[in-house]
Amino acid sequence: MSALTLRRLAIAMPALAAGLAVASVVVAEAAVWGVARSLVPLVFAVTIALEWAVDLYTDEGLLRLVFDKLESLWDSAGAGFYGVVAAATFVRLEAVTLAEEWTEAGSARAFFESELFETLIGFSMDSLFNSIEAGIWFVGWLDLPTVEALGLGAACFAAYGLGRWAWPDDGPDDTLETALERLTGQGP
Numbered sequence: 001m002s003a004l005t006l007r008r009l010a011i012a013m014p015a016l017a018a019g020l021a022v023a024s025v026v027v028a029e030a031a032v033w034g035v036a037r038s039l040v041p042l043v044f045a046v047t048i049a050l051e052w053a054v055d056l057y058t059d060e061g062l063l064r065l066v067f068d069k070l071e072s073l074w075d076s077a078g079a080g081f082y083g084v085v086a087a088a089t090f091v092r093l094e095a096v097t098l099a100e101e102w103t104e105a106g107s108a109r110a111f112f113e114s115e116l117f118e119t120l121i122g123f124s125m126d127s128l129f130n131s132i133e134a135g136i137w138f139v140g141w142l143d144l145p146t147v148e149a150l151g152l153g154a155a156c157f158a159a160y161g162l163g164r165w166a167w168p169d170d171g172p173d174d175t176l177e178t179a180l181e182r183l184t185g186q187g188p
Contacts, residue, residue, distance in 0.1 A: 042088035047163025090134035
């Protein structure tokens with residue numbers, strides 16, 4: 001991790017926290033806040049994780065194929081913001097599902113037996129439904145008031161942009177990062 005990345009992360013993380021603190025006061029009563037308070041930080045975290053993952057390098061083997069595919073998806077136009085929000089939505093839904101299953105189980109032993117059974121089967125209907133819902137995340141936003149849905153979209157895009165800016169790429173191919181660097185006076 002470069003000094004530039006560390007410096008940018010030191011700026012980005014408090015900026016995200018400050019934005020969430022302001023939002024918790026301004027929109028605390030809004031229906032969207034229940035989703036936003038977990039989804040926006042997840043969008044930032046998934047963005048950082050993907051930026052880190054595409055920077056990993058290996059010369060050979062299956063791992064190289066995986067990272068090449070991940071990098072080509074990440075650099076393409078369709079896998080950026082939409083994919084990050086889908087991945088963050090999936091993580092959020094899985095956490096909600098696990099919390100509900102924990103509550104329903106009644107004890108730690110019952111919970112772990114239930115989860116072990118699902119793991120041995122290798123398939124969970126809840127996870128399948130969560131992945132479908134995450135893939136079409138924007139449909140769930142249609143139930144929100146328009147202003148709240150637009151605000152959530154703007155907050156998620158801000159978290160995504162902040163994450164892309166915080167972890168700079170070496171190459172000039174990243175148009176979003178180049179635009180953000182120009183905006184902050186750090187680019188060409």
